[in-house]
Amino acid sequence: MEMLYQSLGNLAIQIAGATRVFHHYKLDFCCGGHRTLAEALHKKGLQAEPILAELKQLAEKGETEKDWTSASNQELIAHILERFHAKHRQQLPELIRLARRVEQVHGDSADCPQGLAEHLENMHLELENHMLKEEQILFPMLSNGFHPSGPINVMQEEHLDHGEALEQMLTLAHDLELPLGACNTWTALYLGLKELKEDLMDHIHLENNVLFVERQSGEGSCCGSCH
Known part of the structure; x- marks a missing residue:
């Protein structure tokens, strides 16, 4: 146990x-x-x-996956940028487009995710702002061996906001339960929302529980104070 x-x-x-x-x-x-x-x-x-x-x-x-806890900060950041930052920038505009279409066509249905497109637009703006701060401020510091508690704490607080935004997204989308006879656009929207949710959770996990944790050895080890 x-x-x-x-x-x-x-x-x-x-x-x-x-x-x-x-x-x-x-x-x-x-x-x-x-x-x-x-x-x-x-x-x-x-x-x-x-x-x-x-x-x-x-x-x-005993399946093997990449052990990011032993990777350098530089390697981990490169992975985060390619696997998550780039992907979120592709996901959200398309999800916004799909959500707008569903709300326009199926607005009279009680199952329609009313307000979802606007919520996704807000998520897109907040997430883009967050990722830019990481790319321009925090990630370069971490790559150079620093562990700045202030910027890390700010990013962790914003991660909490992203988590709340995901919960609201699921509420607006009726927990991703498709109605009977849902059209292809509606189906594609909910599949995309599920992927976004899982990707964003994996993204935050890798930052909060690996990248932002002060490590004492390796190329990416820190030389600053622990948060």
């Missing part, structure tokens, strides 16, 4: 595939990565046994 008392962030790092389990059960391992599995399950009212069984099966399989 030791897994129960480890943080979600640590489990996500240590067990290849654990994030898929957390996504499935809607457990917040990014902004809520400091919570233990036991605390997260209690908050959601979930039984521990099936989730523990899945995690233990993954741990026993």
Whole structure:
């Protein structure tokens, strides 16, 4: 039962595939990565046994994924820029377009995600501003061996805002439950929202629980004060 008392962030790092389990059960391992599995399950009212069984099966399989905890800051930042920053800049404009179309065509339906397009536009602006600050200020400092507590704390606070924006997105989209007979555009919208949610959570997890954690060795080690 030791897994129960480890943080979600640590489990996500240590067990290849654990994030898929957390996504499935809607457990917040990014902004809520400091919570233990036991605390997260209690908050959601979930039984521990099936989730523990899945995690233990993954741990026993010993699948290998990139161990970002041993990567340099430069390597990790390059991955974040390519895998997440570039992708979010492609995802959101298309999702906004799809949401506008669904609201225009299906506005009379009780299932229509009214207000979603506007919310996604706000998310796009906030996320773009956040990523630019990382790219122009924080990432260069981290790449050069500094660990600036002030900028890191600001980014972590903004991550909490992104998490709340995701929750609001899901509320507006009726938890991504498609109505019967939903058109292709509506289906594509909800599939894209699911991908955005999972990508953004993975993105925040990698920053909060790996990149922003002060490391003492390797090319990307810090020389500043711990936050």
